[in-house]
């Protein structure tokens with residue numbers, strides 16, 4: 001039987017409808033969630049993602065502002081903007097679109113974002129909190145993947161999950177969130193010997209390696225859930241995932257399409273994190289008698 005194609009559009013639209021209701025309720029009680037997005041330079045893909053974030057905020061009733069800075073912006077200027085946004089009570093979430101130009105240290109910039117406003121979960125304090133199971137915003141793409149698995153009722157606890165990729169944005173936090181859900185987790189990367197042998201043991205296979213169509217049927221255990229986080233622009237201009245979708249269709253049990261599933265879910269979690277950051281802000285205000 002061919003794999004079930006996970007309907008990202010349906011999952012995303014029902015999740016966003018729930019978020020919109022909660023945004024309306026919080027706004028009516030006096031706090032409209034607010035997100036600041038900062039982009040430096042002209043990277044065309046980043047421009048698309050930032051536009052999508054602003055549009056998604058608008059649709060959800062979240063206030064948003066996009067700060068577009070020229071590529072020659074200095075690190076000091078960027079840090080100054082972040083400090084202003086940290087102090088701005090209208091803004092509950094801040095994100096700096098990655099990648100940044102080479103002359104700016106992403107690490108330094110992320111560390112400047114207030115821990116309470118770090119809706120990407122890139123700040124070392126939040127990364128640490130997630131890893132020890134403390135309250136923190138969840139990293140957007142990995143949390144989106146967990147939500148997709150939950151929405152299609154795939155059990156995670158006790159399953160063998162294999163993550164291909166060890167980036168700080170996806171691979172490592174993905175492994176951490178799967179572990180938090182009690183999966184047995186293996187991380188594979190460019191130095192992994194016998195990749196196929198390991199990935200074929202996966203009940204849940206997450207591809208986040210950044211290589212178009214790397215995962216083929218020989219990597220997939222029959223019936224496995226295959227989640228494709230990859231977003232590779234081909235020479236033809238078409239977008240391709242890390243999974244060879246057509247090739248795995250007859251082997252996998254479930255597979256996510258690219259585009260149309262993990263990407264939009266990433267933005268949905270960003271909305272959820274912004275809402276949550278605004279809620280916590282309102283609670284702190286109330287506790288302080290403001």
Ligand SMILES: Nc1nc2c(c(=O)[nH]1)N[C@@H](CN(C=O)c1ccc(C(=O)N[C@@H](CCC(=O)O)C(=O)O)cc1)CN2
Pocket residue numbers: 048049052095096097098099120140141169231239258259260261262263264265266267
């Ligand atoms: N500060 C951040 N930077 C980056 C992140 C991040 O989570 N925070 N992740 C990626 C880019 N990204 C979010 O910013 C992102 C990428 C893609 C999509 C998406 O919806 N993709 C669509 C296809 C869009 C297209 O046609 O190009 C899809 O999959 O359907 C959302 C978010 C790196 N930087």
